[in-house]
Amino acid sequence: MNIKMDSKNVNLWYSEKQALNNINLPVYENKITALIGPSGCGKSTFLRCLNRMNDLITNVKITGQITLDGKNIYEKDVDVVELRKRVGMVFQKPNPFPMTIYENIAYGPKIHGISDKKTLDEIVEWALKKSALWDDVKDDLKKSALKLSGGQQQRLCIARTIAVKPDVILMDEPCSALDPISTLKIEDLMVELKKEYSIVIVTHNLQQASRVSDYTGFFMLGDLIEFNSTDKLFVEPKEKKTEDYISGRFG
Numbered sequence: 001m002n003i004k005m006d007s008k009n010v011n012l013w014y015s016e017k018q019a020l021n022n023i024n025l026p027v028y029e030n031k032i033t034a035l036i037g038p039s040g041c042g043k044s045t046f047l048r049c050l051n052r053m054n055d056l057i058t059n060v061k062i063t064g065q066i067t068l069d070g071k072n073i074y075e076k077d078v079d080v081v082e083l084r085k086r087v088g089m090v091f092q093k094p095n096p097f098p099m100t101i102y103e104n105i106a107y108g109p110k111i112h113g114i115s116d117k118k119t120l121d122e123i124v125e126w127a128l129k130k131s132a133l134w135d136d137v138k139d140d141l142k143k144s145a146l147k148l149s150g151g152q153q154q155r156l157c158i159a160r161t162i163a164v165k166p167d168v169i170l171m172d173e174p175c176s177a178l179d180p181i182s183t184l185k186i187e188d189l190m191v192e193l194k195k196e197y198s199i200v201i202v203t204h205n206l207q208q209a210s211r212v213s214d215y216t217g218f219f220m221l222g223d224l225i226e227f228n229s230t231d232k233l234f235v236e237p238k239e240k241k242t243e244d245y246i247s248g249r250f251g
């Protein structure tokens, strides 16, 4: 099994406050990795380290190493725009751009230099099909993306992410604003997408982690308490803290 991204001794501080302590966590290729743990334990902070989204926050200090295909993404010569193309992100609240469905998807490829209309049309259709939205919107590509339902908007955001052909997709609680049916659709989509992408998802929903993920990391107070295959972590956790959390004793 190939390691797509790897983290070695990652520490992160927001000003004086340390939010991640010595995190070592692999992201396996074509697998879904779930990050779970109580509120404020550092899941989203760690997720944002994987495509350097924390660079946008002032007074953040990061030490350690995170690699993508063996290359340290924090090295000085790394082009962050190119990195975020390869490691895309889907946020908690669907955040389509206030433009048409078509333009939402074509936006990224255009920024990365594609201007041929036919190629863009093909990318839009491909990305919408991949994210199981094509049938819903194929006759409405010129409609504002903001008119879609919340679940459709989140699938559009996933389509927008894959339109630039990333290697890794980061998802920060992508279903927390959605109803149960839309949630199941996104979960099915993740399982479909892992055939081509490596996925990391932050979730508060333990059932969701156990349903969709192959690997799970359990965080607490900035520490990675346990990382294992999802089956093992949920069925026979090694750590007492993991067992207490997954059995609902705290969090």
Ligand SMILES: Nc1ncnc2c1ncn2[C@@H]1O[C@H](COP(=O)(O)OP(=O)(O)OP(=O)(O)O)[C@@H](O)[C@H]1O
Pocket: 014, 019, 037, 038, 039, 040, 041, 042, 043, 044, 045, 046, 057
């Ligand atoms: N921009 C920021 N500036 C300062 N501190 C921050 C910032 N973002 C997060 N923190 C702090 O870092 C710690 C980890 O937060 P983080 O959002 O990563 O946790 P989380 O596990 O994702 O939480 P939740 O499940 O509630 O989203 C918390 O104590 C939080 O207050």
